[in-house]
Amino acid sequence: MDIGIIGLGAMGSAMARNLAAAGHTVKAWNRSGGRVEGVTLVETPAEALQGDAVLTMLADDAAIRSVLLDSGVLGQAKPGLIHVGASTISVAFARELVEAHAAAGVRYVSAPVLGRPDVAARGELNILAAGAPSDIDAVRPLLEVIGARIWDLGTEPPAANAAKVACNMMIAMAIEAMGEALALTEANGVGRDQFLELILGTLFGSRSYQVYSANIAKGDYEPGFKAVLGLKDLRLATEAAEAANRSLPMLRAVHARMTETVEAGLGEKDWSAMAEFTISGGK
Template identity: 45%
Template sequence: MACAALRAALRARGIAGLIASTPTRQKEEFHMTIAFIGLGAMGHNMAANLLRSGQPVHVWNRNPAPVQALAEKGAKPAASAAECGIADIVFTMLADDKATREVMIDGGVLDAMAPGSIHVNMATVSVAFAREMAALHQQKGIGYVAAPVLGRVDVAEAGKLNILAGGSDELIARVQPLFDLIGQKTWRFGNEPEQANAIKLACNLMLACAIEATGEGTALARAHGIPAESFIDLITNTLFAGSPVYKGYGGMIAQQRYSPPGFKLTLGQKDVRLAVEAGQGTNLPLAFGDALQGLFKEAVDHGDVDLDLAALGKNAARRGGLD
């Protein structure tokens, strides 16, 4: 369906009540509609916090259960992803490049968005895809901001995520009041959206390295008769005191607590692969990234696909016959 026809149909259904009378939004205007697409564990909590804005929040998800849960809190369910395209600001939190393409492009969301509206992509996607999306949005006169986040599900629920934002200052200023509802700080990384995605991939590469190192160190201690809890207590109070990564993931490894996943191992695998690809795009070899790809494959081959990223520690122990 053509963009104009789709928007007219949505107005007829009463969904676009607060859309501006002209397609171009005014910078100072904050009476705007919001949409959130992708209501997984992270997205559900982020969308719930956006309800505190007092503005209409339209929500859509492939699995309708999270939509209903948010509707009970005041969100407005959309019958399709494309219906969310009539909002002034569309947030997406989808699994990867493929899911984002299927929803935003193939699903008609971009076609339904008006010039002057903004798409905020909070997913961890590849640098190449971020560059492609930025160009496509520019062609359509739609603002595009990359805003991947740091933080697990409990942090998202508390509205304390760290937001890594890439895009023009003007666009980010327009969405900053909404960022303030879902995050404790917005970190600016360049005027090109892809720069924020590069930073997120760099962060997740280091995260995976830290977890693998913790897993291998713990396995070495256990192999010599030292309880895992004692080793983790040592490193989190000495070498890595104050680090939430070593304390949080180290505790999970010590307790062999890998489920339910807060950050699935397969998502970490995807992020490390994208980090290696981002390095290749600038002729930068990533030796740890290459090694981690093999370790992730090993964990997946052993059936750890539904476990938390902390299961890298399980895989390290398994290599030594400790599990």
């Protein structure tokens, strides 16, 4: 396939590299430039929209709005192009994107991903895909390169974005759960490694607990996913809950705690630093 990439952060670069290595023709645009082996850098976003598909991996709603909508670039896409939106965005903006793509005559698949940069580098992301079945099938060769599994979440693209926001909400809850459990156990003489080994070997052996317990055990919070981005995703979950007229008390609590973590100066650390903030009593 002839694939465009917009956004070459840690995740986008890994995706672009894997697609090029798999034999696809990849052209990428990035606001701050960059270089990825096997990938041709183009000077404008419009040039990235001239292939069979374009994959966007931008930071948030505002970045996508600026690059694709406010600029009018979407209307310059090659006829038949399919846009694969891999970013974590709000459900409300996802609905707006559906309308904007329909107006521009551009096919659209929402495909946010689960996985950190190391998972993206291995091509083992979980892809949450929603859109017209024919469009998903058309970009499946792309998705199969960047992901280990494609989860079909229906024909309405915003469903995939709601699922992604919900997943990130649950990861944040798991981080806070470990922080609160360790605050309790360490105060009563149970070693951190000892308790984490216990929970991983009994009740909580899921990937989120495995990945983030390792950070907490070592006290190493070099960012894989920054706390400030985690706070953004919890805001998106809060907005989605309010729009659905649902009361989510656990979300309110973890959103407040992540806010405190960022305000304490840990925003550029991995979001699992929220557990350390809790263990230390907010110090």
